[in-house]
Amino acid sequence: MSDHGGLHPAQPFPEAAREQVVRAQLRANLRKVTHTIREKRANVVGELPQWEQLRTLGAATKDASLANLSDRLLQLEQSVKARGGHVHWARDAQEAREIVARIAAAHGARELIKVKSITSDEIELNRALEERGIHAIETDLAELIVQLSHDRPSHILVPAIHRNRAEIQALFNAELPGEGELPDDPAALAAAARRYLRHKFLTTKMAVSGANFAIAETGTVCVVESEGNGRMCVTLPEVLVSIMGIEKVLETWEDISVFMELLPRSSTAERMNPYNSFWSGVTPGDGPQEFHLVLLDNGRTNVLADDFGRQTLRCIRCSACLNVCPVYERAGGHAYGSVYPGPIGAILTPQLLGMHDKNANTLPGASSLCGACYDVCPVKINIPQVLIYLRSEANLQKGLTAEALAMKGMKFVMSEGWRFEGALELARVGQGPLVHGDAITSLPGPLAGWTQVRDLKPFPKEGFRDWWRNRPAPVDAAPPAIVQKAEEGPVPPQKKEGGQFDAEPPREDTL
Ligand code: SF4
Numbered sequence: 001m002s003d004h005g006g007l008h009p010a011q012p013f014p015e016a017a018r019e020q021v022v023r024a025q026l027r028a029n030l031r032k033v034t035h036t037i038r039e040k041r042a043n044v045v046g047e048l049p050q051w052e053q054l055r056t057l058g059a060a061t062k063d064a065s066l067a068n069l070s071d072r073l074l075q076l077e078q079s080v081k082a083r084g085g086h087v088h089w090a091r092d093a094q095e096a097r098e099i100v101a102r103i104a105a106a107h108g109a110r111e112l113i114k115v116k117s118i119t120s121d122e123i124e125l126n127r128a129l130e131e132r133g134i135h136a137i138e139t140d141l142a143e144l145i146v147q148l149s150h151d152r153p154s155h156i157l158v159p160a161i162h163r164n165r166a167e168i169q170a171l172f173n174a175e176l177p178g179e180g181e182l183p184d185d186p187a188a189l190a191a192a193a194r195r196y197l198r199h200k201f202l203t204t205k206m207a208v209s210g211a212n213f214a215i216a217e218t219g220t221v222c223v224v225e226s227e228g229n230g231r232m233c234v235t236l237p238e239v240l241v242s243i244m245g246i247e248k249v250l251e252t253w254e255d256i257s258v259f260m261e262l263l264p265r266s267s268t269a270e271r272m273n274p275y276n277s278f279w280s281g282v283t284p285g286d287g288p289q290e291f292h293l294v295l296l297d298n299g300r301t302n303v304l305a306d307d308f309g310r311q312t313l314r315c316i317r318c319s320a321c322l323n324v325c326p327v328y329e330r331a332g333g334h335a336y337g338s339v340y341p342g343p344i345g346a347i348l349t350p351q352l353l354g355m356h357d358k359n360a361n362t363l364p365g366a367s368s369l370c371g372a373c374y375d376v377c378p379v380k381i382n383i384p385q386v387l388i389y390l391r392s393e394a395n396l397q398k399g400l401t402a403e404a405l406a407m408k409g410m411k412f413v414m415s416e417g418w419r420f421e422g423a424l425e426l427a428r429v430g431q432g433p434l435v436h437g438d439a440i441t442s443l444p445g446p447l448a449g450w451t452q453v454r455d456l457k458p459f460p461k462e463g464f465r466d467w468w469r470n471r472p473a474p475v476d477a478a479p480p481a482i483v484q485k486a487e488e489g490p491v492p493p494q495k496k497e498g499g500q501f502d503a504e505p506p507r508e509d510t511l
Helices: 013-021 024-046 051-067 069-082 093-106 118-122 125-131 141-148 165-175 186-203 229-235 253-267 300-304 309-314 326-331 342-353 360-365 372-376 383-398 402-414 417-430 445-451 464-470 481-488
Strands: 086-090 111-115 135-138 206-209 213-215 220-225 239-245 275-280 290-296
Touching: 013 326, 013 360, 024 253, 024 326, 051 069, 051 253, 051 309, 069 086, 069 213, 069 290, 086 093, 093 125, 093 206, 093 239, 093 290, 111 125, 111 186, 111 229, 118 125, 118 239, 125 135, 135 141, 141 165, 141 186, 165 186, 186 229, 206 229, 213 253, 220 229, 220 253, 229 275, 300 309, 300 342, 309 342, 309 383, 342 360, 342 372, 342 383, 360 383, 372 383, 383 402, 402 417
Parallel strands: 086 290, 111 135, 111 206, 206 239, 239 290
Antiparallel strands: 213 220, 220 275
């Protein structure tokens, strides 16, 4: 288990993606769900004329908090402690796992319930607890499906997006005790999961949650969710542990209001989120009587230290960028090899792990740079620009590769017209044996990859420069209308009846 937990991709992205894109059923499942959510999102976002201003405000609010992050976190710590809670600081995944395991051991917990678990997936909490004989039960329906099938989440919002109904029916029939043979009906499947989880909510003494936001001035932690399972987790057990990335802190209650508009419309395409749970420390006789907040760094301070990459920490994990990404739609979440898939994963994972990580630094290549992710991001993270920035960082890490040498050669050739034309002439002659009909279907050596899935057009016999030089000079050709008009000069203002001008005549000093 690495210190960075579930962040680390086991393979470079191109290798992992190659294994995933051949799965037709996976592509069909992904396409169906992402297109449905993206259309709904576009509709509800279109209802708000001030959406662009909201995005700007969201970005500015997060930036302001990040600019004073250490002060905000210390303020949060004081506020949580003042309300009877405990605060723990975890430098990496291992420290965070140890903290949660210690709390569980102190209470003799053999089982705990979980909600909003992406940060706990980041630290691989379930596996660490299992090794100590503590079973963690996911209570989000999609997370439960992933857990029962011993799978990994492949989407931030819809972790079981890669599973269809028939697969879930078979899984529940095999894994949910005492339910008998369940029908292929979403309502019946959801009801079976509800019965199973309700029993767990009422009998489990400890819960672990993630956090969407925390408010420094009051020590309030917030979980935003759709099913009500989060509300159960943060109110019913006796002990509650919340694990939160340090970038989630906001300063004031006013700050959170903008995200209550931005988040539901961007993630589930709803105008308002169904369940928003807020809690501040402990309240005697009401809710958990012991509350622990684990503040997780795990590479975030490195991202914060990078002036350009820092905007990545604005992310509110809405997953809108996943739903519009053509690469995610075809490769799926598992291809990213980390708990953070899609465009946000392509920039967050390599920065958290460091660009020296040989697998993570291939992730910025997982994009067509179409810009759709930037257009939908509610906090205006310029993902395409960060991708380009990280690609250049990755190239620096690689040193003088064959690709870098080829680029240097291209720069040398293209920086002088005569060199470029000479190279074109050579290419025209050299391509002869490779041209079949009007295409090059197979390139030799290291260039072979280009023609594995596409044909190349051969260089034309006459290039543009030759054509331009050799074209017959235009004889007595009338200039285009727009040129004629410009040559005629400005039309003077016309006098109307009664001696009035249509417009102010141009003053001499402006002519
Ligand atoms: S990067 Fe933007 S669009 Fe993507 S998950 Fe984060 S907030 Fe949402």
